[in-house]
Amino acid sequence: MPPRGAPVFITDLADRFLHLPVVNLSLNEPGRHQRRALTDELPAADAAAWRLSVGYGSKQGFDELWSAFLAAVDPAAVRALLIGPWWVRDYLPVRETLDRIVADAERFPALEALYIADVTSEDCEISWLEMSDVTPVLKAFPQLTELVVRGGNGLRLDPVRHDRLTALRFESGGLPDDVVRAVAASELPALERLELWFGVDEYGGDATIDDIAPILAGTRLPSLRHLGLENSEFQDEIAAAVAHAPVVPQLESLSLAMGVLSDEGAAALLDGQPLTHLKALDLHHHYVTDAMQERVHQALPGVDVDLSEAEEDDEDEWRYVAVAE
Template sequence: MSFYDRMEELYGLPAFTFPAREAATVLPAPDAVAWRINGQPDAVVWRSTVGEPLPEEECWDEAFDRFCAEVDTTRVPALIVGSWDDPLDTDPSQAIESLLAARDRLPALRSLFLGDIVGEEAEISMISQTDVTPLLAGFPALEEFGVRAGEGNSMGEVLRLRFPALRHDALRRLTVQSGGLRADVVRGVGASELPALEHLDLWLGISEYGSDCTVADLEPILYGDRLPRLRHLALRNSEIQDEIAAALASAPVVARLDVLDLSMGTLSDDGAAALLEGQPLTHLKKLDLHHNFLSEPFRQRIRETLEPAGVEVDLDRGDAEPDADDDDTVQRYVAVAE
C-alpha cells in the first residue's frame, strides 16, 4: 500500500482540494465536499512537471485563512489537513492552533483528518506529529477523527504523535495510521472514555519505525469496557498480528463486533488457528484478513467455517507474497511501514 494518492473521500463526501491562490476555480457548495487544505498546492508539483512557472509558495495557515474568507465555513462538515510547511521537520501545531482559533466559524464540522500527506511530501514513517487531543477537546461535536503519523525530527527533537487519555461523547470513528505506532498512543486510546465510538482503526506498524506496542497495551481495547458501542475493530498493519489474533480469540469485545479487521499485517497459520479455535466468529458480518501469509489449507478452512454462516471473508493476499532467506525461513512484512 502506498501513499502516492490523496484521500478521495471523508464523511461520505468527495474530497476537494481548496485551489491555489492564483487558480480560477469554481468552488463547490460548502457542504457538498470534504475540503482539503494544503500548504503546498498540488499545482506546484504539476506545473514543475510540465515546465510552467511555479506559483508563489503559500504556507498552510495562509491557505486556511483564504479558505475561511472565501467559503461559508458555517456549512463545512469535513476538513482534510494536507501537508503543512515541512512535515519532516515541523509538526502541525500551528495548523492545530489555527483550527482551534476558527472553531466558532466551524459549527457544522463533524469530520477531521490530520495529515493527508503523500509519499512525494514525506514517507509515513517521517511525518512529524504532536499531541492531537486538543482538536478533540476543541470540537466536542466531532464525529470522526483521523491522523497519519510517523516520527519527524527537528534540531534533535523527535516530533511524534501523542494521544493522552480523554473523554469525548460524540466521536463515532477514530483512525490512526502509522508505520510504527508507539505504545503510549495505544494506551491513551484504550484509557479514553469514548461512549459513542463505533469504529476504531489502529495501524500498529513495526519496531523498526517506532512501534513498541504489545498485546498487554491493547488489553483495555480488547475488554472494551470504555467502548460500549464499538462495532468495527481494526488492529492491523502489525508485525505481531499472530499475537493479536490469539488475544482476540478470547477477548470480550469480539462478541459485540460486526467487523473484525486484522489485515495488512503478518498474519500466518498460527494466528488463524488461534482465531478459529477461540470464541465463535459466526456472528460477524465481515472478517477482513487481506494482506496475509496464510497457507491455502487455512484459507479454505476459514472459508468453510465462516462463509456458510453468512460472514464476508476477505482473504486477498494483495502483495503479501512470502519470500525465503538463505535459511529458507519465510519473511513476512506489513503493508505500510516506511
C-alpha cells in the same frame, strides 16, 4: 471495511470523506491531485469535504492558505476538513497547523470530520510525517464524529472523553505505545469504528499486546461495531487475544489485515470463540498457507472473509507489514 472515505492504498488520497466529495484547495496552485485554486468557483461549504494543501516550494504557507480558505468558504457550514501537506519545503511538525485550526474552532460549529495528514508517499513517506499532540483537536471540537490521523513520528494523545466521536483511525508505520494506551484509556461511548495501524518498531511502533487489553475488554467502547488491529508485527498475538476477547461478540466486522498473520494466528482465531456472527473478517496481506485459508473459509461460510494479498516467506522467513516507511 474501511471508514468513510478511507483511501485504499497509502499512495491514494481520499476522494470522499463523510460521504462528501473531496475538493483539493491550494493558493492559486492548481495541478497535481486536481487541485483547485481558492479563486475558482467553489461548491457550497456543506457540499464538499475540503482538503487544504500547501504546494512544495510555495511562497505562502499554511497560515495564508487558512486565512484565504476562511474568506472564500463559510466556515460555519463546513462539515469535513482534510489537511494535506502543511509545509513549504522542509517537513515541519503539524503542531502550528493544528494550533491555528483549534484557535478557530468556534467558527466551525458544523464540523463533523477531520483528517489530519491526508498526505501520500509522493509528498512525504508516512514515517517521515512530523506529527504532534492531537488531544487539543478532540477537546476543541466536541461535535466531531470522525477523526483520522496519518503518521506516528512525534504523535501524542492524552486519554480523553468524547461523547460524539463514532469513527477513529490512526494510520501509521509506527504507532507509539503511549498513543495506543491513551486510546485504550479514553471514554468514547459513541465510538462505532476503531482502527489502529501499529507499524514496526524501527519506525516507533513499540506497542505490545498488553497495551490493547482494555480495548479488547470493550468496557469503554459500548457502541463499537468495527475493530481494526492492523499492520502489526505481532499479528498472531493479536489474533490469539481476539479469539477470547469480550469485545468480539458485539462486533459486526473485524480486521486483522496488513500485518504478518500466519497459520498460528489463523488457527487461534478458529479455535477461539465463534466468529460466525460477523458480517466481514478482513485478513488481507498475510502469510497464511493455502490449506489454512481453506479452513478459514469453510469455518466461516456466512462471513465475507478477505484473504487476498497472500505473501510468501522467503528462505530467511522475513515477513513484512503492509505499511512501514
